[in-house]
Amino acid sequence: MTNVTNPDAVVIGAGPNGLVAANLLADAGWQVLVLEAQPTPGGAVRSDRGLDPAYVHDLFSAFYPLAAASPLIADLRLERYGLRWSRAPAVVAHPLPDGRCAVLASGPEETAASLERFAPGDGAAWERLYGLWDRIREDLLACLFTPFPPVRAGVRLAARLGRAEALRVARMMLLPARRFGEEEFAGEGGRLLVAGNALHADLAPESALGGGFGWLMSMLGQTYGFPVPRGGAQALTDALVRRLTDRGGTVRCGQEVGGIVVRSGRAVAVRTVDGTLVPARRAVLADLPAPLVYGRLLPPDELPPRLRADLERFQWDFSTVKVDWALSGPIPWRAEGPRTAGTVHLAGGMDELTLFAAHLAMHRVPRVPFLVLGQMTTADPGRSPAGTESAWAYTHVPQAIAGDAGDDALRGRWDEREREVFARRVEAQVERHAPGFTGLIRARRFLAPPDLEGLDAALVGGAVNQGTTSLHQQLLFRPLPGSGRPTTPVTGLYLASATAHPGGGVHGAPGANAARTALRAHRLGRLRPGR
Template sequence: MAGDPDAIVIGSGPNGLVAACMLARAGLRVLVCEANPRRWGGALGSEEATLPGFVHDVGAAFFPFPRISPAFRALELEKHVELCFAEFESCHPAPDGSVACISRDLDVCARNFGDPRDGETFAALARWYRGVEPAVLGILLNTLPTIAPVLKLLPFGIFKLARILLSSGGGLARRLFRGEAARRVMPGLALHVDVGPRDPLGAALGFMLGMTATTGGYSIPRGGAQAMADAMVADLRRHGGEIRLASRVDRILTEGRRAVGVRLADGTELRAARRAVLADTAAASLLLDLVERDLVPRRVVRFMEKFPQGWGTFKVDWALSSPVPWSVPEARRAAVVHAGDSLADLERFTAQVRRGELPDNPYLVVGQQTLADPTRAPAGKHTLWAYSRVPSRPAGGWQAHAQAFADRVDARIEGLAPGFRSTVLARRIVAPPDLEAMDANLVGGDLGGGSNAWHRQLIFRPLFPYFRHRMPVEGLYLCSSYAHPGAGVHGMCGYNAAHVALRDLG
């Protein structure tokens, strides 16, 4: 890029790449600085992590948003990434043989959601959601405040939505469903982040993940999640933007109280001609480490020093000689299997993690990418991907616990799929410190951009009054999942931040 860029984006996770693409499409010359020396994408990537020929997603793996997110639709991402789907999006088995499944075909869903009455209830809810999804996504994903989408739900839809979103996950499940198989589904989905079944106003995330599974589906990018990051970088380059690997930013350059560029760890200074710097970083890292402290209000500094991170994440990758031999046949046809035995089991799991204990019956999110995308493994072989939520720093440290907890994860799957261990060719353990080493935004293995409790959302994300992406330093914008609308690979944090920056630049 000859001359200074107009805008600089720090970090090339999905939100940083979306922000960069939107700025470039608006005619700005954009430079993305990425610390990783080997690849872009942050936690959106893939690599041969166990054995040659076995491609594993390093972080995010299943995507409901490529077809329905305004950000990805603006980039026409689906034209450039081949999406694969399994027969079932999500399967929720238990040791007692009960099972509930989510499918994009609502008739199939109704027949496979535990009790037939519960199946009809879930399918009816999903049909209602399909009719209001654009308005609901407009309310939950766009830059606040979002008045127009609210008006589209009047007079009755907004009250139905509010009654759902103002519930706890367990409370909503008990109100809607009769059987335990159905009741564990949405509270289990909410445990993708740090939201337990009893948490006030905790139903929103599980409800949205359940509903978007029936619309966008849990898509699997052919070849690996890296394909999504590669497609966004290609779009950036088509519109004149550039990306630099091995370019860790260690300081925001300022003049007066305005951001004017960045300094890299090797001392290189890069100026932004239009004086716009967008940070796809952790909020605390941005405002405590990258910006001079005297430019940040003291109450903001105090808050960032005790920033409420979410739980840690413990991930395991396996290379398998054959598919997982699940006891329930539905699980053998599902993109994702969620291991949570009951509401009581999920509540107990939540309490253990919050006490700083390693759970003895870990809730698992298990990904079976090669069922839909066989290109990720040698012929006849399979990959498997799973994570559980854990304390970021257990007593004694992860070096003392990682192998034993991975064995506990293996045993959990073995209990639902007798013979699983005999299929394992290789195993890789990724504990919370390993995730943070891979991507500095995953502080303590937190994959949700900080806590996703109700009081850390909307105007409180990352903190009031900085919920509209503008930071205390003029020309500096937070575009990561630490900003509204938070966790998930939807690109909307970057999309919204780019639009705010473009408005400010006139």
């Protein structure tokens, strides 16, 4: 029987990064125990039937292009443990109120044809951007999914491009989404696809890196689609757990960790909130945001003063509000494009995206929210009864709300009145593009930022990315200046969460980086068994 009373490694948190880390440690022969505060594993990769028993809804994340592209996830061979992917016929649609619609389709030629209808030459521009992606994809993804700095992959990428082109690509990646779109496309369709995908994170149309991030997400969608686990997001988590237990690892739910025990500068155990001491012979890996690890779980005297000061400057991403719907029929889109798309972006144009982002920057609840909407039955027909739709939409609000850009005096109290008012604001945006939508609503669930954090403590204030995606908190600045790697000031303690490089998204890289760093330290004799 596996010894879980004195494991080699304790992983705090059974989110995707924690479970990837645990699997890699178990593959190396370590005895691994994962402690999860919630009643079920998964972190932000969970689903339920809580709104309507006939409908499956993902509680947080839903579409997983980064998982489909991740070599780390591929190497786990989760299909052997029940994971099956499903895809909608089209990837992303962005309809406009005048009936036009940009469609990121299943193939680059179809996408190009959609954009060509906005402006002559934009189809060729898309194919040129896709050609660049196709040429550098393997090396670029290797740069993203390895510890910083990605020396080998970076050298390969630079050699493939040559100095002059590498500089141009680097410049392109740093462009704001608005400028990127203006340089690459004459019409609005291509510009909106890039800017909308950038706003999956917290990158406004005028933010540096937004163009590169939006291009990357668009190209991932073009190559891999925006796939969903068949049966719900929980299926991805369940496959990770099954693989881990098959290798002798253990996941214990309902076990909230209250502190990390440090002796002589080394993490030797964790203590749960009920007082149980769980030793860790070799390492502790934390799939929690760095501010929680450093600010709540570690004794303050174990942290350098400079780190404590840097923590005061850590920036969360925007808060998220999510609305789930059980619909009696498909959404009656005015445009044709969204009817077959798994993901739909809803905003009236680039200026509306900029106004939305400006309201957030001013700490105002946006008057007209930009929505990322998921048609889950379109993507996976088993999510609800035939002829119906399991759908959701999310949008952002400020972490600290100073006022309402609309006329409803919203202040972020998220009481019954504010929930109803904002839910109707969200539904009005859908109705604008799909007249008759509200008449299809059989049931609705509203998840405000406090609800998201209550369901997963890692989503502080509803920040689903565990820290801003902005350039000043990426690479060697993530989570703090001089970081970029999973090591911490405490020997044997590693950050395995999305606050570590390369950041948010379900791809497993922070967990894999932490596990491999712990394994390397053990091989080099830097980790002595705790006593």
